[in-house]
Each structure stands twice: as structure tokens, then as C-alpha cells.
Amino acid sequence: MELLRNAVRPYAWGSRTTIPELLGRPVPAPHPEAELWMGAHPGDPSYIVAPDGTERSLLELVDSDPAGQLGDRCARRWGGRLPFLLKVLAAEEPLSMQAHPSAEQAAEGHAREEKAGIPRDAPNRNYPDPTAKPELVCALTEFHALAGFREPSRTVALLRAIETPALAKYTSLLDAQPDPDGLRALFTTWITLPQATLDELLPEVLDACVLHVKEHGEFDTECRTILELGEAHPRDAGVLAALLLNRLTLRAGEAIYLPAGNLHLYLHGTAVEILANSDNILRCGLTPKHVDVPELLRVVDFGCGEMPVLCGEPGPHGAVYRTNAPEFELSRLEWAAGDRTELDVDCAGPQILLCTEGTLMAGASDGQEVKLERGQSMWLAASDPAVRLRPVGAGRSQVFRATAGTCD
Ligand SMILES: [Zn+2]
Structure with missing residues (x-):
């Protein structure tokens, strides 16, 4: 510890x-x-x-x-x-x-x-x-x-909503094949467009996005993101590719x-x-x-659809974010202000604890104590004794716990 x-x-x-x-x-x-x-x-x-x-x-x-x-x-x-x-x-x-x-x-x-x-x-x-x-x-x-490719029919709706003649043939391409193969075809076409074609197409797409935002269109957030990327990278095919991805908050x-x-x-x-x-x-x-x-x-995986947003499975004092990654597992541990409940952290494998809010005392079963303050992180080796966490600050406390995956 x-x-x-x-x-x-x-x-x-x-x-x-x-x-x-x-x-x-x-x-x-x-x-x-x-x-x-x-x-x-x-x-x-x-x-x-x-x-x-x-x-x-x-x-x-x-x-x-x-x-x-x-x-x-x-x-x-x-x-x-x-x-x-x-x-x-x-x-x-x-x-x-x-x-x-x-x-x-x-x-x-x-x-x-x-x-x-x-x-x-x-x-x-x-x-x-x-x-x-x-x-x-x-x-x-x-x-x-x-993150992840949007459902193609929704992307067709977005491309129609910003409605600019230069995009029409690409919209038709995806509309004719609204599946992962259609996405692969359109993404590959866009990402490999000659610079001269891009230099004509991109300003038109960005103008169309400006108009869509002005009119408070359905894809306002998506278009604002395209404009932000286009402003930073005005000649980059990635701006077009960004039209195909889910926009998440x-x-x-x-x-x-x-x-x-x-x-x-x-x-x-x-x-x-x-x-x-x-x-x-x-x-x-x-x-x-x-x-x-x-x-x-x-x-690249051209599978498509909404990205699942994980809230974590409720665990003792927080949530566990389960995935099928064998390399890692992340948990969030939380204590409300005034909650002094102690929490045992077992040490079956390597662990890193990161404190993002509050102050805690980490006490090992061999008597060692280490204070963990906001922004500090701690290494727990597999051979370390078990550790008990106890909040000691006035406000709420939050710790992220990283371990190896448990799914294999
Ligand atoms: Zn990454």
C-alpha cells in the first residue's frame, strides 16, 4: 500500500x-x-x-x-x-x-x-x-x-436535414445500403477523397451546418460538433467521417x-x-x-447503432462498470458528506485507487495507515494485506478502483 x-x-x-x-x-x-x-x-x-x-x-x-x-x-x-x-x-x-x-x-x-x-x-x-x-x-x-457508427437510417435523416446538393450522391449511397457495408463504402469514399474534392465539398457542408444550427434543426448538437471540428481542421476528411458517428453527452x-x-x-x-x-x-x-x-x-468495426451508456451496476458504496475486457475492471466508490462507513477492499490482485473527491484513510490489517487525498492515487500489490477505507473529510468522498478484469 x-x-x-x-x-x-x-x-x-x-x-x-x-x-x-x-x-x-x-x-x-x-x-x-x-x-x-x-x-x-x-x-x-x-x-x-x-x-x-x-x-x-x-x-x-x-x-x-x-x-x-x-x-x-x-x-x-x-x-x-x-x-x-x-x-x-x-x-x-x-x-x-x-x-x-x-x-x-x-x-x-x-x-x-x-x-x-x-x-x-x-x-x-x-x-x-x-x-x-x-x-x-x-x-x-x-x-x-x-463514438460508434450511428444507425444508418438516422445518418441519412441527418444528411437530408442539412440538405446540400454536394452531399446528395453520398446520401443516396447510404440510403441504398443502410447497413455496415454501406457505412464501410461511404466512410472509405470520404476518408480517401482527393484533397481538391474535399476542398470543394467541406465548405459547402459547413455552410449547410451553419444554416441548420441557425434554424434550430433537429441535429443542432451534431452540426455544432461538425462546425467545431471543421473550424479546427478545415481541409480534413475526418470532418465528413464525423457525420457518421453517434454524438454522446x-x-x-x-x-x-x-x-x-x-x-x-x-x-x-x-x-x-x-x-x-x-x-x-x-x-x-x-x-x-x-x-x-x-x-x-x-x-474499424462498421457495426452500428446507439452506443450503450453504462451507469454501473450498484455495488457496495458505488458502482461497478462491467465489460467483457479481460484486462480491467473499474469501480466507483462513493460516500455522502458525513458518511463515515468503513469499506473493506479485498486484495486478490493488483489494484490502483484514485481519490477524485474528499480525503480518506486507508488502513491495512497490519496496522499501516496511509492518507489518500483528492488527486492522490495508491498502489495495492496482490501480496499486500487487506485494506479498509474510511472517509475523514467534511464533504463527500469518491474513489475510483482499478483492478484486473474478472471475466475470464
Ligand atoms: Zn481511444
């Missing part, structure tokens, strides 16, 4: 206030702070902070004692690696449009790029890791995203699960994200980062 010091990733889309404020540092920060990484990813591992202030990399600790840190079963199942990575996402501006590979695609892509001799940290490396990257994002504030505590192949784009807001310990990202646009459309087309 030890506190963690975690890496902050300074991507340009990050907020200058959210993560520094959570960590109790001065705001605004001099640079955007996009993601806080809690885990043992080789690209940016967390550090275990001993009571005397000395630090040790969690990656090194897990590597040196996989059975003790992860437990026998987890160490065997995941080859001695911590299978999950926990993050806080602070999106001030939209991220790139992306999808992640399945376990098979990741293993094949990783081997292919290793063989080709592309350095793991090269900008054009698609598969730095040999593993899949399912992810679950749980809103801390109102969180906005595009998550309230605090609501989550979405993004399995392999799900095309998504986070727009803005703060969230806790849990994902497999992998950084395999295939991007198709809306970013200055490496874009690889042919590779993305190999992994």
Missing part, C-alpha cells in the same frame, strides 16, 4: 487547469496537461513513493516481482505485465479520430513493425505494444464524445466502453479512463499526429 507519483502527458488538446487543480498545483499550468497516467506502461510508468520519500518505478517493481505484485494468476495470464492502465483525461479540445486493434491485430501489427525495424517511439509506429487496447471512459464532468458517473474496432473521438470534458496497458492507436484524421488510413480501415 503505497502512494503513486504519476506522469502527466502534455498533449496539445489538454486543459491547463483540470489536472493541475486536481493535483493541487498552481493554475493555469504553463502548458496543456492532457492525461495523467497511473500504471506501469513502459512509455511513462508511475513511481511508488515510500514513506521516507524515496521512489521506485512501478514497472521495475512489477518486473522484479510479478507474482508478489500481480498475484500468481494475473502474472501468468498477462505474462508478468500489469494488464491495465488508469488515466485522468482532461480534454479542452477534441482529440484525433481513432480506433484500436483487437488482440490478434495488435500481435500481428506489432510483429510486422518490429520486423520492419520501425523504432517503438517513432511517430509513424502504429503498434508500439503487442496487446489490444479496449478502453472504458467514465465522466467526471459532463463529457462529450463521438455523458453526465458525471456515466461511462462508455470502446471495444476493439470502435471508431471514436473525445471532444471535451474530464473523465477517468481505464484501458488495457497499450498505446496502439490508429488515427484517420483531425490531428497533426501520424495518420494511417489503410491500417485504420483494417481494424
Whole structure:
């Protein structure tokens, strides 16, 4: 049971206030702070902070004692690696449009790029890791995203509602085949349009969206999002692709699960994200980062329909967000102001606890006590004694608990 010091990733889309404020540092920060990484990813591992202030990399600790840190079963199942990575996402501006590979695609892509001799940290490396990257994002504030392909008949309705002549032939294409194959055809057409065609089409589409918003049309939110993306990336085919995705607004505590192949784009807001310990990202646009459309087309799942919004299954003092990802499980633990109920956290495997509100004392059965304040996180090894959490602050308390998955 030890506190963690975690890496902050300074991507340009990050907020200058959210993560520094959570960590109790001065705001605004001099640079955007996009993601806080809690885990043992080789690209940016967390550090275990001993009571005397000395630090040790969690990656090194897990590597040196996989059975003790992860437990026998987890160490065997995941080859001695911590299978999950926990993050806080602070999106001030939209991220790139992306999808992640399945376990098979990741293993094949990783081997292919290793063989080709592309350095793991090269900008054009698609598969730095040999593993899949399912992810679950749980809103801390109102969180906005595009995720999964919308039911094609609804997309046809949207394209008809913004009604511009340049779009007519594409609308007919989808209307003639309102299914995953039709979506694949239209998405592939749009994402590979010659720049000259895009430069004519996009301004017309954006003008049509402006008109739709002015007239308070049915797809007002969708059109505003297209305008926001079009303003930032006026010549990017990803703006058209965004017309095909579900537009979601998550309230605090609501989550979405993004399995392999799900095309998504986070727009803005703060969230806790849990994902497999992998950084395999295939991007198709809306970013200055490496874009690889042919590779993305190999992994995208054109299945369609509304994205299920998960509120979590009620558990002791909170909710568990169940998915079919074997790598992780996320729970939210909550105490109302004044509630001092103690909660036992069993230690069957590796765990990270992140406090997002209030202050708690974590007491181990061997007598050790560690204070966990807002913004702090804690590593519990499989071999650690059982831990009891007790809120000690005046207001409400909230802790996110990350463990390995329980579904296999
Ligand atoms: Zn993603």
C-alpha cells in the first residue's frame, strides 16, 4: 500500500487547469496537461513513493516481482505485465479520430513493425505494444464524445436535414445500403477523397451546418460538433467521417466502453479512463499526429447503432462498470458528506485507487495507515494485506478502483 507519483502527458488538446487543480498545483499550468497516467506502461510508468520519500518505478517493481505484485494468476495470464492502465483525461479540445486493434491485430501489427525495424517511439509506429487496447471512459464532468457508427437510417435523416446538393450522391449511397457495408463504402469514399474534392465539398457542408444550427434543426448538437471540428481542421476528411458517428453527452458517473474496432473521438470534458496497458492507436484524421488510413480501415468495426451508456451496476458504496475486457475492471466508490462507513477492499490482485473527491484513510490489517487525498492515487500489490477505507473529510468522498478484469 503505497502512494503513486504519476506522469502527466502534455498533449496539445489538454486543459491547463483540470489536472493541475486536481493535483493541487498552481493554475493555469504553463502548458496543456492532457492525461495523467497511473500504471506501469513502459512509455511513462508511475513511481511508488515510500514513506521516507524515496521512489521506485512501478514497472521495475512489477518486473522484479510479478507474482508478489500481480498475484500468481494475473502474472501468468498477462505474462508478468500489469494488464491495465488508469488515466485522468482532461480534454479542452477534441482529440484525433481513432480506433484500436483487437488482440490478434495488435500481435500481428506489432510483429510486422518490429520486423520492419520501425523504432517503438517513432511517430509513424502504429503498434508500439503487442496487446489490444479496449478502453472504458467514465465522466467526471459532463463529457462529450463521438463514438460508434450511428444507425444508418438516422445518418441519412441527418444528411437530408442539412440538405446540400454536394452531399446528395453520398446520401443516396447510404440510403441504398443502410447497413455496415454501406457505412464501410461511404466512410472509405470520404476518408480517401482527393484533397481538391474535399476542398470543394467541406465548405459547402459547413455552410449547410451553419444554416441548420441557425434554424434550430433537429441535429443542432451534431452540426455544432461538425462546425467545431471543421473550424479546427478545415481541409480534413475526418470532418465528413464525423457525420457518421453517434454524438454522446455523458453526465458525471456515466461511462462508455470502446471495444476493439470502435471508431471514436473525445471532444471535451474530464473523465477517468481505464484501458488495457497499450498505446496502439490508429488515427484517420483531425490531428497533426501520424495518420494511417489503410491500417485504420483494417481494424474499424462498421457495426452500428446507439452506443450503450453504462451507469454501473450498484455495488457496495458505488458502482461497478462491467465489460467483457479481460484486462480491467473499474469501480466507483462513493460516500455522502458525513458518511463515515468503513469499506473493506479485498486484495486478490493488483489494484490502483484514485481519490477524485474528499480525503480518506486507508488502513491495512497490519496496522499501516496511509492518507489518500483528492488527486492522490495508491498502489495495492496482490501480496499486500487487506485494506479498509474510511472517509475523514467534511464533504463527500469518491474513489475510483482499478483492478484486473474478472471475466475470464
Ligand atoms: Zn481511444
